[in-house]
Amino acid sequence: MSHGPNVRPTVDDSPDGTVLTSAPGDAPVDRATAAARRVVDALLRTDRANANLDRVAEELDSIANHLEQHAPAVAERLVDMWHGEGVTRHDPVTGPENAIAPPLVLTGRGEGSVDGVVTLTIPYQGPPGHVHGGVAAQLLDHTLGVANTWAGRNGPTAQLNVRYHRPTPLFVPLTVRGRMVSQEGSKINSIGEIRTADGTLCVSVAGLFIDKTVARPR
């Protein structure tokens, strides 16, 4: 079944393998954001003494000035950002326009779950060489929200219970998975997990969400 641009696909009307988030493309803003991600990562790795960081600071400030000079008022931008009912491009987990996002790309499965593979690097570090516990929570919270949408539900997080089974490694592919498991009235229960490529469970989550539409700026 085909979709108009403003319809969110669900497991009931869309095939296994449907991409549910907005994968980075070749648009100039996607390329600029991908480059900004590289800068964020490289700033944490570069030689503090010999990388001419005074000059880098000036150049980055100059680019920020340029971008801000071309920015509309924030209220206006928020309306534009939320225009339509399609997939967001700006969120801090999957957004190709958000340099904070790794970004994670999530795919819907015919049996009802959603999953994606992501490799995290130094900006996402908590314990030495491992993923920050809060970053894992953030990826899982967002994945459960996308899983709810794939199940035909939608609404904000009410409660998130995250369990850390073992340290989650940086620099290797991680599979992030989520699914809606039950609904009672407006309460949606969803679960998720992060595993390494060999199937080792690192983090699991159970979330309670409230099934309601959140108003978008107009």
Next chain:
Amino acid sequence: MSHGPNVRPTVDDSPDGTVLTSAPGDAPVDRATAAARRVVDALLRTDRANANLDRVAEELDSIANHLEQHAPAVAERLVDMWHGEGVTRHDPVTGPENAIAPPLVLTGRGEGSVDGVVTLTIPYQGPPGHVHGGVAAQLLDHTLGVANTWAGRNGPTAQLNVRYHRPTPLFVPLTVRGRMVSQEGSKINSIGEIRTADGTLCVSVAGLFIDKTVARPR
């Protein structure tokens, strides 16, 4: 009491108002990171059609190339990054060298809690005009870790239970607070919350941590 550079202050030996995280300073790497934060934010706000984003992508890639050319091998950088036992400068919540960090600055209080004030902008957005639930979880996870250190304990997160009482607004000062409440053997229990300036509770958290030292790269 004074501290050497490798000692983490605790409520038992340090005065009310001790800053527990590494506040951004005037070092070139701090200024370059602050400028990168401005770029990340402005990329989400600028005019998609008229900000010459093709050129911006080229310039940012060029800066990333320069920084990477001056970067040591990742394994070497990890050792350097974790050298000493002081406060980290690279984590994704408080790190002045991490452009993903807002950054949050946390202060220790004489009665045992830690707190900080932070204003979040569009990169941290979840629901329209509000903070991403996963971002709130991330700030609270990190704050509980710092609260445990202030209480003289230390160790990774085992479990994090986050409750979302109401949407947390962007663009206004938020107070993030945490404290260790009890310890049984190696199990540390800590709680925290995020409130707006008028005291409205937005998010609360209860965390279970394991009291142990995590090995640093050598």
